[in-house]
Amino acid sequence: MPGERLKNMNPRPRVLVVGFAGHQGKEYLPIVRESADIVGGVDPAPAAPSLADQWGFPHYDILGEALEKVDFDAAVVTVPHSEHFPVCAKLLTHGRHVIKEKPFAVTEQEARQLIHLAQRADRSVFTLLQRNFDPVFRFAQENLARIGEPYWFSYDYHFNLAHQSTGWRASKEQAMGGVLLDMGYHLIDVLSGMFPEPEPPRVHSAFVHHYEEMRDRRLEDLVSLMCRYPSTGLVGSLRISRHNYEKTEHLCVLGTEGALNIVPGVAVLHSTGGLPLERRTWEGPKTDTVRSMIAHHLGHLDDRYYRQDHIQRQLTVVRTIDGIYQDRSRERNELADRCA
Ligand SMILES: NC(=O)c1ccc[n+]([C@@H]2O[C@H](COP(=O)([O-])OP(=O)(O)OC[C@H]3O[C@@H](n4cnc5c(N)ncnc54)[C@H](O)[C@@H]3O)[C@@H](O)[C@H]2O)c1
Known part of the structure; x- marks a missing residue:
């Protein structure tokens, strides 16, 4: 496909930053820009438009608007936990790679749904976990x-x-x-x-x-x-x-x-x-670890083997955590039944 050829000729992926005006999003901006072209940012925070101006990319209040108006290869997602699934599911449905903050997902069900969407679209979902690059x-x-x-x-x-x-x-x-x-x-x-x-x-x-x-x-x-x-x-x-x-x-x-x-x-x-x-x-600054983590994921967007290993491990992490919360909630319900 001509589009594919053109994409491969440009080693710098085009990235949309979602949640860029928050604590983690702001920290990533200079680092993402070292290995990618930031072509737009989504964040409803009042400070977001001027921050986008400062960094020289267009600002959108909602993801749907960005998907309509700007072409990009991958999104870097740094939003509150409740927003992870709807944002990532939408990005994958529109055929975009996702590089996201933890958690990969909150529940096993959502993790499996994301994996299904990623596999159907032949896209990656990478979770940013800096210790793996420390x-x-x-x-x-x-x-x-x-x-x-x-x-x-x-x-x-x-x-x-x-x-x-x-x-x-x-x-x-x-x-x-x-x-x-x-x-x-x-x-x-x-x-x-x-x-x-x-x-x-x-x-x-x-x-x-x-x-x-x-x-x-x-x-x-x-x-x-x-x-x-x-x-x-x-x-x-x-x-x-x-x-x-x-x-x-x-x-x-x-x-x-x-x-x-x-x-x-x-x-x-x-x-x-x-x-x-x-x-x-190792006494290097945290930024060095973050830089190698982001560059690594951006460099492996189309690597299906790496993608598969990553997804399997994240599924285990999500299942472990979800399982612990489920057990707690079962215990609470049993206690409530006994007290009733
Ligand atoms: N790896 C780490 O050490 C580390 C540290 C801090 C936070 N985090 C993770 O980063 C993520 C964000 O945490 P934070 O502390 O930066 O939160 P934050 O509140 O500082 O930032 C979140 C940003 O997302 C924006 N936002 C909310 N809903 C949105 C949506 N639907 N679309 C676009 N933007 C939206 C908010 O306006 C805000 O600017 C969380 O997943 C958190 O777990 C990771």
Whole structure:
């Protein structure tokens, strides 16, 4: 097709940025522009038109208008969780690639629908998860086999926000989940990459609330999970929270022949007994990781193998998280029945 030939002659994809006036959207603008032509932006926020002016691309209030007026290859989507599915489904239905913020989807049903739409349109849906492009996490992944058979992990990820969540994160309808969905998505994805299994792990969870309002809205401020992977017997625990006394991230994996310990900027491979065998440090700015992540996805839009692997892993992540929320909701209903 002549259009196809023309597209292939231009190595810079044409990108629509959806949700570009928000926190994450703004952070991505300069980085996306390094590897793509931003040909338009959609965001209903009052500040969006002047921001689009500043960056020199046309602004649209709604996606439908952009789809009518501008031609593009891919969209970078950074919208509140409740908007992910309708926006991405529409983009795929119109035959556009999607590079999106996490979560890939909130429910297994929506994840499967997106996959169906992507496959029908022969388009990619890539989720932006920066740890997969972080040299320290890559070191851990590449050296995992050196610790023998992993039998235990412990993963902590905490923010130290002094105030209750605000904006869409404080609304059940828009956030569609608390810290498990918002922060925990990254961790479950890291674990799905390290310990790939066709079925999600079995999980026991405790949901905890710092603020009464968040309890009332059923948006957890803290979650503690105990996971068991049935096919290998691997067991592990995660704790994720927004209002800890310090901001921290720490993953430790114990294996039959050693251990891996990862904190931001440093991964260490240990022998059994704790002797450090090899260390990988990385002090580069976060922007470097984000740059390689976005360039990688933009460079693989038409790579069907990469696309398939990515989708399968994201489906497992979504099934794990959705399964935990479903279990909680079942337990709540059973309790309500017993009390009635
Ligand atoms: N990877 C990370 O570390 C990280 C960090 C922060 C946020 N995020 C993710 O980024 C996404 C956005 O979060 P945020 O903190 O930037 O939120 P935000 O509220 O700052 O920005 C969202 C933007 O989307 C716009 N928007 C809402 N509905 C829209 C629609 N239908 N079409 C177009 N624009 C729409 C809003 O006007 C707003 O400008 C979420 O999925 C969140 O989980 C990821």
